[in-house]
Amino acid sequence: MTSTDTGVIRTRIPARLDRLPWSPWHWRIVIGLGTVWVLDGLEVTIVGNIVGRLAEEGSGIDITTAQVTTWAAALYVAGACVGALFFGRLTDIYGRKKLFMITLAVYLAATAATAFSETAWFFYLCRFFTGFGIGGEYAAINSAIDELIPGRLRGRIDLIINGTFWAGAALGALASVAFLDTDLFPKDLGWRLAFATGVVLGLAILLVRRHVPESPRWLFIRGRVDEADRIVDGVEQQVERETGKRLAVPDEEIAIRQRESIGFGTIVRTVFAQYRGRTALGLSLFIGQAFLYNSITFGYAVILTEFFDVPVGSTAYYFAVIAVGNLLGPLVLGHFFDSVGRVPMIAGTYIVSGLLLFGTAYLFQQGALSAVTLTACWCTVLFFASAGASSAYLTVSEVFPLETRAMCISFFYAVGTALGGITGPLLFNGLVSSGERADTTLAFCVGAALMVAAGVVESVLGVKSERRSLESIAAPLSAVPDPDPAGRTA
Known part of the structure; x- marks a missing residue:
């Protein structure tokens, strides 16, 4: 096209x-x-x-x-x-x-x-x-x-x-x-x-x-x-x-050369060549959160019934509790991503949640947790992880040009969903369902390690996009630096 x-x-x-x-x-x-x-x-x-x-x-x-x-x-x-x-x-x-x-x-x-x-x-x-x-x-x-x-x-x-x-x-x-x-x-x-x-x-x-x-x-x-x-x-x-x-009239203007469409080849070059660092960042964030969530939630019911004798009909109540923990993370921490900044908050939530999951894995392996205390640990981990996972979507939706925005969101979502929904179950199903405490501990550690690694990538490649316009974070592909002075103003 x-x-x-x-x-x-x-x-x-x-x-x-x-x-x-x-x-x-x-x-x-x-x-x-x-x-x-x-x-x-x-x-x-x-x-x-x-x-x-x-x-x-x-x-x-x-x-x-x-x-x-x-x-x-x-x-x-x-x-x-x-x-x-x-x-x-x-x-x-x-x-x-x-x-x-x-x-x-x-x-x-x-x-x-x-x-x-x-x-x-x-x-x-x-x-x-x-x-x-x-x-x-x-x-x-x-x-x-x-x-x-x-x-x-x-x-x-x-x-x-x-x-x-x-x-x-x-x-x-x-x-x-x-x-x-x-x-x-x-x-x-x-x-x-x-x-x-x-x-x-x-x-x-x-x-x-x-x-x-x-x-x-x-x-x-x-x-x-x-x-x-x-x-x-x-x-x-x-x-x-x-x-x-x-409302006051703003002074900031942007010059645009309007186009009916942007070719797919242009989009690919923009994402994987011009913004390859941001692409690596997006992939890291999505892979990290996908594996952490699968390491915890994929076999949560099996873990509760296998290791803590929770009746099958009662596991939904435990899941409702950890869902609340997930919901509270973005609600409580969300405003810090605009005030403290994207890089410290994204890196922090990823690394903290990964470290907390390592701690949970250690306590689980030692047999020091009950169904209630394990759920409390999960809530704490996911309080931070949920804010981090949501920031992955925020990141890929704001750091690429407007003309590629929806396609970029869909690409990273598809990668994260495929890894989380296909690779994750293939990896974690055998570990969690084996009935061996060490195997479930390993599942926790895999998710934790990838989450910490993604946080480190954010600290290196993260974009300081807080309180900035989308156009200043990534200029539209249609932007022109020095337009014709006779151009229209909208």
Whole structure:
């Protein structure tokens, strides 16, 4: 695909968006876009907790536990990776809004269909397309949020939004307990209603999302300056009404040579040649968090039942507790990523969580932990790890040029998801399920080591992007240093 020039302009649109005071308009953006991570957490946790019920006689579906934990899980991961890459490219080409509506619709349709599964192959198909929609959401949503949220607040908002995955996980863990209670729901109905919960929540998000505008940053890059200007004018008027503050006109301008499209070859050269250090950083952060989370959460139920005699029906309560620990990390630490700075906070959360997991591994190997104290250790580790993992998404969404943003998010998400969902289980399944304390300790140590290593990489290659505009962190590929003085101003 070739690039087509449509003119050069000077624009204040990025500065106008970044200087906005926080307002109810921003909260609507957060609710409309950010709450999708609740759906992802809900989805993953519900499936993990209903595995036993699906395989029971009388469940209404002919499937085994092994089929759910292997084929269905692998297809969900594959769908997420393919969806991220497919929709990520489309998001950069056709815009943020079109794609975050389409990807949510795909998720809703697939999840609703899952509730009507009666055969294994149909359940597999639904799981693939559910992942396909969720993977696309990561690229479309993170790019839109970062381009609409003021730069001085981008760190904390991005972390909190990505951290809400764990609110969905906690909700899914507790909801599955109720839906699997045969005193409340028959065997062939409860698990179906569990999937319907995600559909209802998704429909509510879809209604709010209709009012979220297209990214003005994406619009002016594509030559649609008048449309971008109208959107920002409307946002400014709305924010002034809601806050009662008169907005000053910013001085900062950026010069853009508008183009209808950016070729894929240009994107590849930009990411892997011009920004190869940032690419290595993104891969390190995603690999570290993927393996840490798999070392803890992949076999958490097996560990509790095998080593601490926790009843199978009670493991969901423990998972709900560690989900809360995950949620609190970004909520409590998020603002420090804007004030203290990205590099010390990202490196710190990665290294601290890795060291704490090493300590947990030692105590576990010594037999010094109970189910309660192990869960407390996990909560402490994941309090820091969750903030670090969320900052991985923040990093790759802000350190690459606007024209490549969604594709970069999708690439790193796909790599992290594939490693976490495929390589991770292959490595940790045998270790955690062996019943040998030393093997589970080794699983903890692998995750801890990779997390510490990623923190060290951040300390060397990290980008000081706090309180900066996206354009100053990575200039758009369409930016020109010395435009024609007669160029338009938006």
